[in-house]
Amino acid sequence: MAAGNHTGQRGTFSYQELASDPGSQSPLVTDGNVAALAAFIERELYTAGIVQGNPVRKLFEDSFSVFGHDSWQVNSKLNLNLRLRYDSTSPVHDGKQDLSTFLPSHGLVLAGARLKSLYPRDWTNLGPRGGFAYQPNADGGLAIRGAFGVYFDKVNVSPFLGNSFIYNGGPNGVEENPIGTNPAISVSLQPGTLLPSDGSPIFAQASAGGFATIYSVSQNFHSPCTYNCDLNIQQALGKSAAFELGYVGSQSCHLLQLVDLNQAVLGSDFNPADFDTNGTNTPRPYYAKFSNHGVVDELQTWTNSNYNSLQASLRIHAWHGIASQLHYTWAHTLDMSSFGGAPQDSTNPDGDYGNSDFDTRNNFTAFFQYEVPSGECGLKWLTKGWTTNSTLSFRSGLPFSLDAIGDWSGTSENLDHPGLIGRPYAGTFHQATSSGVYWFNAYAFAFPNPGSFGTFRRNQLYGPGFGDVDLSVVKTTQVTERVR
Secondary structure: OOEEEEEEOOEEEEEOOOOOOHHHHOOOOOOHHHHHHHHHHOOEOOEEEEEEOOOOOOOEOOEEEEEEEEEEEOOOOEEEEEEEEEEEEOOOEOOOOOOEEEEOOOEEEEEOOOEOOOOOOOOOEEEEEEEEEEOOOOOOOEEEEEEEEEEEOOOOOHHHHOOOOOOOOOOOOHHHOOOOOOOOEEEEEOOOOEOOOOOOOHHHHOEOOOOEEEEEEOOOOOOOEEEEEEEEEEEEEOOOEEEEEEEEEEEEEEEEEEEEOOOOOOOHHHOHHHEOOOOOEOOOOOOOOOOOEEEEEEEEEEEEEEEEEEEEEEEEEEEOOEEEEEEEEEEEEEEOOOOOOOOOOOOOHHHHOEEOOOOOOEEEEEEEEEEOOOOOOOOHHHHOOEEEEEEEEEEOOOEEOOOOOOOOOOOOOOOOOOEEOOOOOOOOEEEEEOOEEEOOOHHHEEOOOOOOOOOOOOOOEEOOOEEEEEEEEEEOOOOOOOOO
């Protein structure tokens, strides 16, 4: 843990105790924050970095869409709705030759020079959609509805320039690639460096190192796509109520994920013989051709996700002064990466397939409103116009992952999972007490063996649920004919 962090426009600094610092060995220094404060006072850095050059890029996307729609009343019971949409969005661009990517055949190349664009344009985004409504009975008490559609999405610009899910020391975007007329190069100071006291520039002694870290964009880039479908049955319950039961599901493909094309061989970080004089890990896949390249993080669009749910609702309208809506959803969603981050092992991204970060298995919401009847005698201005309202919301907890802090796999990716050696919930209690909550059994997990990946998958543990009940009483008073 780094304490005493400060981030500004001119760089990032952190201070913490160093194993080589004699002060950290003192029996009087038992708090890491105190040791970090001591390092700050002594001007001894733990890490320091700055981006030199111009990181600003103004990106644009051009898009157009064509849409067709038709509705067909087949007979008195069946209605069909057919639609077709075509979308096309250009690659991100800025009209300058300052966006770059990595090609295994050529290394770093500039868009607009060797490449026409940062990635090829996707011309295949044709999305058919359709739906139906069927009422088998003349009274309209029963209705069956269904729909299916293919939807394409634009890619957010942020992952190209400001990807915040970088843990292996790679650049945050293509603007930090060391190519072009004014690249933004990240430089750093070594741990233990003393800040100058004579007012000289702090990063005068910094360098970009003997190897380069690269941010790439796949040349097989596609627009994210989602296939949605639903089927539901609605049944009227008298004149004031209706019950609905349905299935809603989706399958998404071509979702964003970051993969290190040049990931170090498992366990190679632990062997000093696997490093050259520039500090580059020699067993990396592209070392033979690009010996000065370290991490090569590539933004790709090949991961998938799926969502399946059973949804039920009950609606009551104007029944003895009561109006209410009750909804319950059971759902499950899985993916490989919920926010486009890198996997534990870039050579096996499927190993991170698991519950989505926002997977909510059970969700119940309700709304009630009751109009209190007014009396026929007495002061009507006091007894008339009373309404009570109540909302309820209950949902199960969200999943979370455990990380094995450090580089146990020896790949420098720093995304290792722990290993499972026991029962995660053995001896736990989920009720709050004066001593806190013992949510999961920490002794059921262990760091993986050096040079190996952890076996406990992401998002297998679930946090606490959420419940909320609100109640309000409202009085409406008639002041004049037009004012309440």
